[in-house]
Amino acid sequence: MVDKHEQEIKKTIRKTYSRIALQQHDNGAGSSSCCAPECCSGGEWEGGGNSSPTRAAAVVGYDTSELASVPQTSVLGVGCGAPVKFANLQEGETVVDLGSGAGIDVFLSSKQVGARGRVIGVDMTDEMLERARRNAKQGGYTNVEFRKGDIEKRIPIGENSADVVISNCVINLTINKVYAFKEVYRILKSGGGRMVISDLITDSEIMPSDANAEKWSSCIDGALTKEHYLDNIKKAGFQNVEVLSEALYMNDGGTEQVNTRKISSVVIKAVKT
Secondary structure: OOOHHHHHHHHHHHHHHHHHHHOOHHHOOOOOOOOOHHHOOOOOOOOOOOOOHHHHHHHOOOOHHHHHOOOHHHOOOOOOOOOHHHHOOOOOOEEEEEOOOOOHHHHHHHHHHOOOOEEEEEEOOHHHHHHHHHHHHHHOOOOEEEEEOEOOOEOOOOOOOEOEEEEEOOHHHOOOHHHHHHHHHHHEOOOOEEEEEEEEEEOOOOOHHHOOHHHHHOOOOOOEOHHHHHHHHHHOOOEEEEEEEEEEEEEEOOOOOOOOEEEEEEEEEEEEO
16 A cells, blocks of 8 residues: 555656656756756766756767657656667567657657557656657657556556567656566566666665655655665566666765765666576
């Protein structure tokens, strides 16, 4: 049973990303609390408070040529990595993007899997889904779709359906991360279905009961240690869990810079055997 504080965290997440979805592209997404390099300070990922969405996306690993190839209103500048670069997508594969937002990774994946492939974006925010569907229609994408779903309840995909699951700074927003990973495991195909995700980890965790809802929606207070994060993936049944990339994202020390926590960005791959 979810307590009132956990409900407040989830409510804040929805409110935060609904607001981002409704912002005009040229205003940038980093002006609100969010998971984005410009929301943070200190560390090599810092994009600066006035950074554009395109600049923020480039800072965390997207190629500018890739960004130019997708609808510009799908580039919100949120996230902590570029998971598609590590996913090794193949023509004809079925890809699921969790927390798909305005669709940037769905559209990048669409080009790689081709007409025989399929990409499904899943998001729990109506405003994001509306924006993503509008982007898909305007961009003429015929092999993508967007579905509403809460990955802590049930991902709206059948069992053994996806070749690849990707996400960008989304799992740390969940409270029950083991369950979220179990849902990912459920929808992946047996015998080699793979998960490739970008996310944030920390050297010092905060319990949900002690967390600040705004910081949780900024992908900070919900971060786990690397060991705990990887252990949660293994508990869900995954094999061959490996960290493909790791870099300092920010230092979070509070108003008095006491008990500073280091936040790092990672790309993790795991396989369903």
